[in-house]
Amino acid sequence: MTSQGLHLSGAPFLRQENKGLAEPHGSRALGESAERSSKHNRQVTLSVPYWEQWREEAHAVKRFAIHHLDQLLVEFERNAVGRGATVLWAKDAEEANRHVLxxxxxxxxxxxxxxxxxxxxxxxxxxxxxSVGVRALETDLGEYLVQLAGQRPVHIVTPALHLSAEDVGRLFAEKLNEPFTSEHEKLTDIARRHLREEYLRADMGISGVNFALADTGSICIIENEGNAGLSISAPPVHVAVMGMEKVIPSIRYLPLFLNLLARSGTGQKLTTYTHLVHGVTPGRHFYIIILDNGRSNVLRDPASRSSLFCIRCGACLNACPVYRRTGGWAYGWVYPGPIGAIITPHLVGMEDAGKLPFASSLCGACGEVCPVKIDIPHQLVHLRYRAVNSPSPVRSPLERLVWKAWSWAMASPLRYRLAMSVVRWGVRFAKYLPWHPAQLGAWTRGRELPEVPGYTFRSWWRHRGAELSREPATPGKKSNPVTQEVSA
Ligand code: SF4
Incomplete structure (x- = not known):
């Protein structure tokens, strides 16, 4: 399996999704793992009697933080600088990269x-x-695997969710010259042996930030493998890069978010390690880069603003039936799944990612599991509206024509009935076509045309209503108001 075709300049979801459909083994393994995690994590969260209360509180804290972002970021900077950190601001990825260089x-x-x-x-x-000759090695096991394989992460919490133990064994044999094994313990031993050396040799450690605490100027990083702790403490220079939405007002709220994040992300009560970095120790250097990169666009849109509440737990990905089927690469950029569908269009632009909000069945599962209660389904609908009404609509001329015809047909009962008759006859006779409908494209390749029943719902309803109205009334039995209405 490869991630070829994946690119960062946009997210033509449907094209990438079709690639996913051509890899049934890969997408099935990922889907099963995501579903398993979702069920497990859901049980863990539901076992907490005050889970809903926690979600409400976290939502309120995040709402406050995002509405006071300007003040909180300045407060965070002041306190972090007071503890010896150097704080740098970046309006986009290019400026952040320049800071790192x-x-x-x-x-x-x-x-x-x-x-x-x-x-x-x-x-x-x-x-x-x-590009400047600096070797950067990912140390999180999942990230390490996808980096070795030359791929992209498929998930924001478990980046190598699509790789089986056998895949990893083959990868280590090929890239690290290790004897093949598919035993989990041996595989982690191999990774640990290779990575250990690197921490001691590295000149600089780079980390993300889970939470930035305005009142103390500290950052919090959580993890399970110990790699983050080593990356930020073994090399003499630590650079922490954070999106500007990561700030929360006070350390007082941190336990709430740690409880929510661990349970929703991995089904743990708490992650194995929680690092709080309070400034810098003598002889070391500590930089914090605060990145906008399109987040101001989200802030400007009141209907989308709450997507900045996201704590990147990945629960919405695991719960999403579309993500489970397509995998992460289909979304074409860094953030897959429902959270990707609502933030990517803001971060890379509607022209490049306007199709992502359509990558959803709107079943609502994502909104139900989100620990900070982001109303993802409504945001998807809002972005769909924006996508179709934007100056450069995401729909092709053919698609626009089809929808115009559809809305014309739907606007009158007579036209609707006529259109349904045409569709019914069309489906019935499609099997006699000289070419198979599968040739229409990837969508039809995996689907059969439905069998058309001998009657329509409307005729069934009329017939059934008439039948019921003829049935003698049973004493004591309440009549059905629906059928009464039909027969009337
Ligand atoms: S949107 Fe909610 S569920 Fe999805 S990753 Fe963010 S916090 Fe988790």
Whole structure:
């Protein structure tokens, strides 16, 4: 399996989705894992009697934080600088990369160890570092695997969800010259052995930030493998890159978010490690880069603003039937699943990612599991509205024509009935066509035309209503108001 065709300049969802459909083994394994995680994590969250109350509180804290972002970020900067950190601001990925390259030059960095950070994926930081001859190694096991395989993460919490133990064994044999094994313990031993050396050799560690605490100027990073702790403490320079929405008002709210994030993300009560970085120790250097990169666009749109509440737990991905079927690459950019569908159009632009909000059945599962109660389904609908009404609509001329015809037919009962008759006859006779409808494209390749029943719902309803109205009334039995209405 490869991630070829994946690109960061946009997200033509349907084209990528069709690629996913051509890889049934890969997407099935991912779908099963996501579903398993979703069920497990859901049980864990539902076992907390005050779960709903926690969600409400977290929503309120995040709402306050996003509505006071300007003040909280300044407060965070002041307190972080007071503890010896250097805080740098970046309006886009390019400026953030320039900051990192300046730090690299200043400290003569040759090798970097990185702990998991989606925001540095946004910046394509590894490529930028490689372009100046700096080797950046991912140390989170999942990220390490996808980096070795030359792929992109498929999930924001479990980046190598699509790889089986056998896949990993083959990868280690090919890239690290290790004897093949598919035993989990042996595989983690191999990864640990190779990574251990790197922490000691690295000149700089780069991390993301889970929460930035305005009142203390500290950052919080959570993880399970110990790699983040080593990445930020072993090398003499630590650069933490955070999206500007990561700030919360006070350390007092941190336990609430840690409880929600661990349970929703991995079904744990708490992650194995919680690192609080309060400034810098003598002889070391600590930089924090605060990145906008399109987040101001989200802030400007009141209907989308709450997507900035996201704490990147990944629960909405696991719950989403579309993500489970298509996998992460189909979304074409860094953030897959429902959260990707609502933030990517803001971050990369509606022209490139306007199709993403349509990658949903609007079943509502994402909104139900979100620990900070982001109303994802409504945001999807809002973005769909914006996409079809934008100056460069995402629909093709043919699609626009079809929808125009549809709305014309739907506007009158007579036209609707006529249109339904044409569709029924069309479906019935499609099987006699000299070519198979599967040739219409990838969508039809995996689907059969339905059998058309001998009657329509409307005729069934009329017939049934008439039948019921003839039935003798049973004493004591209440008559059905629906059929009464029909027979009347
Ligand atoms: S939108 Fe909600 S469920 Fe999805 S990743 Fe963000 S916090 Fe988690």
């Amino acid at each position: 300046d730090i690299v030059q200043k400290h003569q960095v040759k090798t970097v160890v990185k702990s998991k950070s989606m925001v540095t994926e946004e910046m394509e930081l590894n490529h930028v570092l490689a």
